[in-house]
Amino acid sequence: MAPKFQIGQKVVVKPTREQSVSLRDSSIEPYIGQAGEVTDYYWISPSASESFYLYTVRIGNTGRKTVVLHEDEIEA
Secondary structure (H helix, E strand, O other), X not given: OOOOOOOOOEEEEOOOOOHHHOOOOOOXXXXXXXXXXXXXXXXXXXXXXXXXXXXXXXXXXXXXEEEEEEHHHEEO
8 A cells, every 4th residue: 555645745734533542642633734844745544455654744934843743633
């Protein structure tokens, strides 16, 4: 499975349906609606039949904040 987003692509952080049951160390709520740019991505394959991507996104115009987001937490 190919990544949905590419390095350099502009994206917007969006809420997910399962945000309240997230296992994250911190919430993405402060970033929802903010634009950013994909700077890198990684894939994880917990089983042979399943894989998913995580994206490093530089938030805002200043580029000082970088967050790692799941594919369902961003949109083009």
